[in-house]
Amino acid sequence: KQEVTQIPAALSVPEGENLVLNCSFTDSAIYNLQWFRQDPGKGLTSLLLIQSSQREQTSGRLNASLDKSSGRSTLYIAASQPGDSATYLCAVRTGANSKLTFGKGITLSVRP
Amino acid sequence: GAGVSQTPSNKVTEKGKYVELRCDPISGHTALYWYRQSLGQGPEFLIYFQGTGAADDSGLPNDRFFAVRPEGSVSTLKIQRTERGDSAVYLCASSLIGAALGNEQFFGPGTRLTVL
Numbered sequence: 001k002q003e004v005t006q007i008p009a010a011l012s013v014p015e016g017e018n019l020v021l022n023c024s025f026t027d028s029a030i031y032n033l034q035w036f037r038q039d040p041g042k043g044l045t046s047l048l049l050i051q052s053s054q055r056e057q058t059s060g061r062l063n064a065s066l067d068k069s070s071g072r073s074t075l076y077i078a079a080s081q082p083g084d085s086a087t088y089l090c091a092v093r094t095g096a097n098s099k100l101t102f103g104k105g106i107t108l109s110v111r112p
Numbered sequence: 113g114a115g116v117s118q119t120p121s122n123k124v125t126e127k128g129k130y131v132e133l134r135c136d137p138i139s140g141h142t143a144l145y146w147y148r149q150s151l152g153q154g155p156e157f158l159i160y161f162q163g164t165g166a167a168d169d170s171g172l173p174n175d176r177f178f179a180v181r182p183e184g185s186v187s188t189l190k191i192q193r194t195e196r197g198d199s200a201v202y203l204c205a206s207s208l209i210g211a212a213l214g215n216e217q218f219f220g221p222g223t224r225l226t227v228l
Contacts, residue, residue: 102154
């Protein structure tokens, strides 16, 4: 059974800092991995999707990397801003089954 | 076009009642998913439709939960004899299926269900 872990559960940083959010998964046979953002009381916004054959994806100040063999992904946020404060969730899609398996998320607070 | 929409946004019901939650996927998306998110947790898979049929319903917790997608577009999640433990945010997502597309899932805003 695929399990996704995100540690720590919460993170607080000052504005302007570069930061890395970690995600690990137990079964390396994944189809792809998605990073999502969730604001309080809201749904999920897809940030980046990395196919199993890819090593990284970039969008603006965000860069996601994937090391499938070690079961790890990181989300790098450059020059963090207070507007980046949210919960960031990592999810993997395993094999032919189309469901996503999520971690519990990391709640990020960027202090002005 | 419009994103995934879900109605109602909030639903408060009493224990034992029946509820229906609706999801309108992105137009043209053939795959539709339901997830449930409890406080402080990541979403947990419930059921996946490819077209009109349920391709994977392994996440439905018990037979009080049922979902339909009769015309391959709108889906309804139905919960019978609701229990307090059913209280959660129910999320719907849709995607286009195809290896080149990555099957990226797009989520709706969710329905917050509270069972008193």
